[in-house]
Amino acid sequence: MSDIARELNLNPSEELDLLTKWLGRESTEHVRRIRSVHVANPALGLQLVWERLEESYGSPEVIERALFVRLENFPKFSNKDPQKLRELGDLLTELNSAKSEGYLPGLSYLDTTRGVNPIVEKLPYSLQEKWLAKGSQYKEQHYVSFPPFAYFTDFICGEARRRNDPSFSLTPTPSKTSIQYPKYEQPERAMRNVKRHISTHKTDVDVNRWTSQSDCSSFKPDDIGKQCPIHQKPHPLKKCRGFRSKPLEERKAFLKENGICFKCCSSTTHLAKNCKVALKCSECDSEDHVAALHPGPPPWGTENKNSPSQYGGEGEGPGSAVTSRCTEVCSRGQSFRSCSKICLVKVYPKAHPDRATNVYILLDDQSNRSLARSEFFDLFQIKGSHSPYTLRTCAGVTETSGRRATGFIAESLDGKMNVMLPTLIECNHMPDNRSEIPTPEVAQHHGHLKSIAHMIPCLDPDAQILVLLGRDVLQVHKVREQRNGPHSAPYAQRLDLGWVVVGNVCLGSAHKPTTVATYRTSVLENGRPSLLTPCPNQLQVKERFSSKIQNATSLRSVRHDSSVFDDCNLGNTIFQSTKDDDQISSSTAPKQSGTSTQ
Template sequence: MEIESAKVDGYLPGLSYLDTARGINPIVQKLPFNLQEKWLSHGAAYKERYDVLFPPFEVLVDFISQQARIMNDPRFNFSTQTDSLYKTDKANWKPSKAREVSVNKINVSSPVHLDTDKDERKAEDAERLCPIHKRPHLLRKCRSFREKPLEERFAFLKEKKNCFKCCLATTHTAKNCRILTKCSECGSEKHISALHPGPAPRAQEAVTLPHHGREEASTPPTEVEAHCTEVCRGDLSNKSCSKISLAKVYPKGQPKKAMKVYVFLDEQSNRSLPRSEFFDAFKENAPASPYTLRTCSGVTEIIGRKASGYQIESVDGKVILSLPSLLECNNIPDNRAEIPTPSAAFHHSHLKPIAPFIPELESDVPIMILLGRDIIRVHKVHNQVNGPHDAPYAQKLDLG
């Protein structure tokens, strides 16, 4: 699917080779034999239906994705119980001159410990989908479940008829649960971490992209991460350039109201954040709501307005993009000395050819907006100039 996305973008024309039999067949040969046979029927039917020489690569991607969904659906996991259901003890049989031997069948069962990879995989297979998000992560690992008050967590388990001890199964109760539990927060063996009293340890949360086990970010309070990303360092004294581009912003379909701004591109932030001046300039008077801003300096509770329905345009007018929902924040980087300039590029021989494409510094234009991962296209690199080791580099993005 990643290769198909790169192929659709059009920046790697050599990937068109995958639309031929020579490109696809080596991939098909790596599939299990039963899937090779299914692909043979699927591809032949596609050829006949659309009257083409060979199915394109996207057809193979859709086929494999569909088969993967089928194979990973726990509802179609048919586990055979032949040994336990259909095997019966044979009637006693003894030869005429043989000694009688009695054998008692002994069943040995040992508790399951969730800290072992093998047993954890078995438990995950049994309860693969989170009942909150209907996504493939365990309830005991669900961030949203952990952030609920303890009373709500127990009420939810009672409603879903989940085990109060392990949170995994609906087939047994806490009284009959044989799973060994241990809380990673307090070390108690009487409950798991998901049922630890008190608030979730935010400092230990890891940010993943784009989902936490395909779990979407929880609704209010919104958590926003903002970090300053330094991308090039040249030989100029005390000169450090960041990903800051000059652009125009205006309400959707109203370019006459455009305002020039510098935008800070930060792929480490999960939200796009404009300053208060942005809301004032466009007379956005939406009611403010609280959210949590988490940076390397700590966690801060902030109240900010929201705005939507805006577009951003590159200074050359070649690219116009719709902005995501914007959240008011004045804690974004505002170091104008880090704005890239043509003179900074001229100090490096490998960057001189691109210097004319960098706008001159406009002293009256503020750094107004931080663009995060919620507008992923502006972070994609279309071209790059590297130069020697330890030398600054330049990247061509949609905004310059």
């Protein structure tokens, strides 16, 4: 502020007036007290004011204390509040910036486990587990006692950026057939064993929303096994189809909120550890839970022609149930899944193995050069200049440009094999379909691939498909071992960089394709492929010429050769121009009865 005062040519009295007006309440009191003592000498008073402000608010100890207080007062949050994670990332960035400037020596405390662990305790459990894996990996790779605070800050900021990405924000859309659990009050644990009757007025039930003015407290302890507390219908909760159709976590949450036994789902008088009911799951023959708590989707179809309001969601409507085994691999609601040659590897510059990063590599022997996305160049901070090149795909020929990257090594996850990569050309036209990445679940559901399921890495949510290796590095395409099956089943290959699975991995082929992973979708009349749909109202005229004038560029460019016109019929020469077109000619008529007309 003193620099601004000098630029405005303010005298000490005017500068003191500004400080008194715009400072906070506590700092303003400092200014007033010092100014009242040095009324006759404003310059000295101004100097003492700045010294007092620097001592009270600008010393390293005061700044460190203020930053640590903000960090300690930051609340703990859950996965449902990604905005809090972004605010924490901003605070940690501020701390890391102040720490890197060196004038706050007390912030070096953040480089220790005592400084970071209190921050980690504020994170959701999933992020705590993820940081445990990331921090341990950093210690093993860099041989340090604990990851630096800057690495932890980058981890939090990266997670905040991903979880606040609007492209992946899931906003639940209400549906007419959606079912929600009623917010029943949690009965007191001490009162669960007390048998008492509570009478309530009978009210209507909205089956679609599972809401009612009555709650589970209106039931006797034994009524849960006879009458459904959700639909108020005479069927037990353990046989309620609406309850069974919900995800397992929501079913458990409902039982916990209402104090119902997790094992038999039929009583509120005991807990699962004290349940002595002999039971057996009808879906997996397990003796630890009933069918109502079996994980996974229900065995019946999701659509029912009977109105749920008529039967409370329990009616047996006409039609047979359909079970799709494809959901075990493809997940519910997705199209059929097909895997390709994609490997998870470690990539790092040759001189810096400590910068190794997990990325997915696409192996394509139809490409004559190896490519990399722009994110790869940004990840390893490769600047360079853009050089032009020609890209030829099914969609046509494209003139573009990009950076080049050399000197990188791809290493298998087990560390047994590493390959020197060729020059990588920057290109963002690579396929980027993560559903094509092979996973252990894919191999586990096919009998001839079960033996290699443990050798396929699990899906890494942080790794991206950034590199495509073509024929300029043949070593990675050579098959060292193979697993075959039936003609229509997928097959597996062991390459130098790991196992891959190729082919359609659906179990029941119950999905219809919604997208086509190819650039060539239609062919125009001129034979050129195009991503656009051709116009259906197109009118095309084709001309046919005799063999002697077929190579002419236009009808008017044909030489006036009489021999040519002798060979052409009237249909091809009716619009032909000749040198006698402007001359007057005699009319000709066929001869009749030996007379002619001229």
